[in-house]
Amino acid sequence: MPKQKNLCRQTWLPLLITISLTTIFLIPIRSSLAQTTTVPQPSNAPLELSLLTTPKSSVITANTINQGKLTLPKLWWAKETAENKLLDNWIAYPASAKESARVDLIVNQQVWSLLDYLERYNFVNRLGTAARKDNYNLRVFNYQEELLATYTCNFSISQPVCNIQMSSQNQLGWRRSS
Numbered sequence: 001m002p003k004q005k006n007l008c009r010q011t012w013l014p015l016l017i018t019i020s021l022t023t024i025f026l027i028p029i030r031s032s033l034a035q036t037t038t039v040p041q042p043s044n045a046p047l048e049l050s051l052l053t054t055p056k057s058s059v060i061t062a063n064t065i066n067q068g069k070l071t072l073p074k075l076w077w078a079k080e081t082a083e084n085k086l087l088d089n090w091i092a093y094p095a096s097a098k099e100s101a102r103v104d105l106i107v108n109q110q111v112w113s114l115l116d117y118l119e120r121y122n123f124v125n126r127l128g129t130a131a132r133k134d135n136y137n138l139r140v141f142n143y144q145e146e147l148l149a150t151y152t153c154n155f156s157i158s159q160p161v162c163n164i165q166m167s168s169q170n171q172l173g174w175r176r177s178s
Helices: 002-026 076-080 109-114 117-132
Strands: 087-093 102-107 137-141 147-154 161-166
Touching (some): 102 109, 117 137, 117 147, 117 161
Antiparallel strands (some): 087 102, 137 147, 147 161
């Protein structure tokens, strides 16, 4: 009889644990009582590469930025230090009635394609954090004008809530077919 009880435990115990855990995971979890804040979608304005050679007075690029005084956004330091090979240029647009201020980064596609997902995410997070300090959202493009990533924040609250979106590209930079 003891062998039979032992066999019964060995058979039913894992089944009961599985059923219990499944039930626990199926129970809806109440949402947090904290107020949820939405992050706006990234700008859908096209990248204006022509501004790199003929910038408008309200637009700042890596080539028109003045390093002698503080200029918004403060991305020139990132370009001159660790991001020199990856970050080729940027175009910073002031806020308008329709959109928040934003920075469009243009990266070297060859270097970008050598980075894995976490390295790309780290790059976007570092530069997005720098842009956020000046209330700028960030988009990352290559020279083929493909949107590679975004860092978008809701600046209408005291502690901005931000979101990073990465394009679905594999390590070689080719789009995956879904």
